[in-house]
Amino acid sequence: xxxxxxxxxxxxxxxxxxxxxxxxxxxSIKKESKVQALHLALSMIxxxxxxxxxxxxxxxxxxxxxxxxxxxxxxxxxxxxxxVYPTMVPVAKKxxxxxxxxxxxxxxAFPSGMADLQAxxxxxxxxxxxxxxxxxxxxxxxxxxxxxxxxxxxxxxxVKEACGNAHLKVILETGELVTxxxxxxxxxxxxxxxxxxxKTSTGKVSPAATPSxxxxxxxxxxxxxxxxxxxxxxxxxxxxxxxxxxxQYLVMIKETLGNDWLSPDLFRFGASSLANDxxxxxxxxxxxxxxxxxxxxxx
Amino acid sequence: xxxxxxxxxxxxxFIDGKFPRTxxxxxxxxxxxxxxxxxxxxxxxxxxxxxxxxSARKASRSWACRTAYNRAQILYRIGEILEGRRDQxxxxxxxxxxxxxxxxxxxxxxxxRFIYYAGWADKYQQVFSHVNPVxxxxxxxxxxxxxxxxxxxxxxxxxxxxxxxxxxPVIAGGNSIVILASESFPLCxxxxxxxxxxxxxxxxxxxxxxxxxxxxxxxxxSHMDVNAxxxxxxxxxxxxxxxxxxxxxxxxxxxxxxxxxAKDEHQSPYHILKCQETKTTWHPIGV
Numbered sequence: 001x002x003x004x005x006x007x008x009x010x011x012x013x014x015x016x017x018x019x020x021x022x023x024x025x026x027x028s029i030k031k032e033s034k035v036q037a038l039h040l041a042l043s044m045i046x047x048x049x050x051x052x053x054x055x056x057x058x059x060x061x062x063x064x065x066x067x068x069x070x071x072x073x074x075x076x077x078x079x080x081x082x083x084v085y086p087t088m089v090p091v092a093k094k095x096x097x098x099x100x101x102x103x104x105x106x107x108x109a110f111p112s113g114m115a116d117l118q119a120x121x122x123x124x125x126x127x128x129x130x131x132x133x134x135x136x137x138x139x140x141x142x143x144x145x146x147x148x149x150x151x152x153x154x155x156x157x158x159v160k161e162a163c164g165n166a167h168l169k170v171i172l173e174t175g176e177l178v179t180x181x182x183x184x185x186x187x188x189x190x191x192x193x194x195x196x197x198x199k200t201s202t203g204k205v206s207p208a209a210t211p212s213x214x215x216x217x218x219x220x221x222x223x224x225x226x227x228x229x230x231x232x233x234x235x236x237x238x239x240x241x242x243x244x245x246x247x248q249y250l251v252m253i254k255e256t257l258g259n260d261w262l263s264p265d266l267f268r269f270g271a272s273s274l275a276n277d278x279x280x281x282x283x284x285x286x287x288x289x290x291x292x293x294x295x296x297x298x299x
Numbered sequence: 300x301x302x303x304x305x306x307x308x309x310x311x312x313f314i315d316g317k318f319p320r321t322x323x324x325x326x327x328x329x330x331x332x333x334x335x336x337x338x339x340x341x342x343x344x345x346x347x348x349x350x351x352x353x354s355a356r357k358a359s360r361s362w363a364c365r366t367a368y369n370r371a372q373i374l375y376r377i378g379e380i381l382e383g384r385r386d387q388x389x390x391x392x393x394x395x396x397x398x399x400x401x402x403x404x405x406x407x408x409x410x411x412r413f414i415y416y417a418g419w420a421d422k423y424q425q426v427f428s429h430v431n432p433v434x435x436x437x438x439x440x441x442x443x444x445x446x447x448x449x450x451x452x453x454x455x456x457x458x459x460x461x462x463x464x465x466x467x468p469v470i471a472g473g474n475s476i477v478i479l480a481s482e483s484f485p486l487c488x489x490x491x492x493x494x495x496x497x498x499x500x501x502x503x504x505x506x507x508x509x510x511x512x513x514x515x516x517x518x519x520x521s522h523m524d525v526n527a528x529x530x531x532x533x534x535x536x537x538x539x540x541x542x543x544x545x546x547x548x549x550x551x552x553x554x555x556x557x558x559x560x561a562k563d564e565h566q567s568p569y570h571i572l573k574c575q576e577t578k579t580t581w582h583p584i585g586v
Contacts, residue, residue: 289547290349292524 063095208238237270313492316502343510358503445473
């Protein structure tokens with residue numbers, strides 16, 4: 001249990017982090033390696049729709065897309081999961097039957113997390129009962145920033161318990177945590193409280209996943225693995241829309257955490273428009289012609 | 300005090316409303332006919348074109364959705380700013396081998412082109428739209444609308460007027476454009492980009508590249524996000540390549556031979572129509 005801010009958590013060198021990011025992102029990945037990276041990125045996507053106007057029709061369409069990314073091109077993987085609001089879980093579960101694609105549901109009063117603990121736990125139990133394989137919870141940022149680390153930690157632990165067999169992803173909403181020190185502390189808290197994945201953002205707050213934040217969280221995962229031997233997953237979400245960014249992040253994970261994390265079991269992209277951009281790049285690599293959105297499914 | 304050294308202009312590309320150097324870092328040495336002036340021109344690459352296309356696509360919708368009246372104002376504004384830059388274009392055209400008389404007439408006509416198409420920008424749709432008689436209870440009408448993104452290979456033997464004669468009708472019709480400037484006379488193209496930059500033309504609506512035709516024509520014609528390809532020139536191999544690649548996604552193909560761009564036939568509302576899609580609407584009416 002983390003008692004106070006400075007007892008266990010690292011202080012992050014912001015400039016150093018930015019420089020390391022810049023160096024990693026300048027890598028150029030070409031030809032076969034690029035194609036491989038793009039396929040891998042595709043298989044790591046949590047195809048997401050989190051809008052107030054979501055309808056069961058939209059969710060069904062997204063589920064169809066998840067398993068038929070671009071049928072005119074063979075050898076493409078499926079995405080890892082579909083990420084929806086709690087009310088859409090039954091719809092998604094039914095639509096994805098037999099595809100092997102997971103259903104992830106946001107919960108705990110997403111995106112603000114402003115609800116009492118019991119309401120959050122009930123919501124989590126209900127989505128798990130409906131068949132969600134993965135639960136994306138948000139931490140109480142207000143409590144965190146007030147210094148109530150124990151509250152945040154307990155909350156995560158109780159949500160984890162409510163999840164049962166479902167995987168728990170903990171959204172730190174780094175855009176509201178202000179400093180990298182806070183990001184590191186929140187990462188440590190979440191992992192110690194039982195998170196299977198830590199996730200940057202809800203996608204509703206700007207900035208969402210920034211490279212510095214992702215690197216900070218990856219370093220936290222590495223330290224946690226050295227300390228405990230456990231492998232925690234990572235999910236940057238929000239603002240990742242291009243294949244180029246996706247490949248840059250893959251470079252970052254490989255260099256920070258190694259090959260084990262180059263798998264959908266331990267790394268995911270939360271994105272809605274990334275899949276099409278990656279697909280366009282894959283087809284470009286194969287045909288040699290730059291592609292147009294006109295010939296791909298609507299996001 | 301020592302003699303002052305002239306500050307030379309750096310000729311760059313015009314992409315997304317900015318003036319980047321080519322991402323490839325390459326350049327072409329351009330010299331005037333007396334070998335007295337040497338200018339480094341960016342040798343644009345495949346990736347420069349791709350970046351320009353991304354920007355043109357982003358800009359195309361908002362440019363097409365502006366009111367025709369606003370597009371007309373902006374085209375007129377380009378004419379205004381061009382007028383104010385007369386001396387600079389004079390100097391560049393002279394450097395590229397034109398006589399004083401030719402220079403003056405090329406600039407006059409370039410300005411007039413924009414004023415001409417500014418006039419047509421908010422009228423061509425009325426003129427070319429029509430109501431079609433149908434023997435069913437429908438009000439059936441047809442309107443021309445912008446086709447989207449146009450990739451163009453500008454005429455090679457004029458520096459300014461040819462390029463202007465291509466760009467003006469395309470943008471008057473609400474399209475965005477990526478144009479490869481004359482390979483032999485590239486100087487005016489980037490100065491013209493500075494005119495566009497100060498004329499309220501939204502970023503990305505017009506992108507100007509410089510470089511080798513032979514290198515870029517393949518990419519201009521094969522990019523799947525291009526809706527129309529416009530080629531000016533007489534090279535048979537290039538023309539065939541354009542047609543073949545255009546078939547990949549059925550682009551419009553518009554070709555012009557090298558010719559005298561000063562002729563009156565180069566300003567006509569029919570040039571706007573070349574980069575338009577025809578939309579026909581069947582609107583139900585009470586029986």
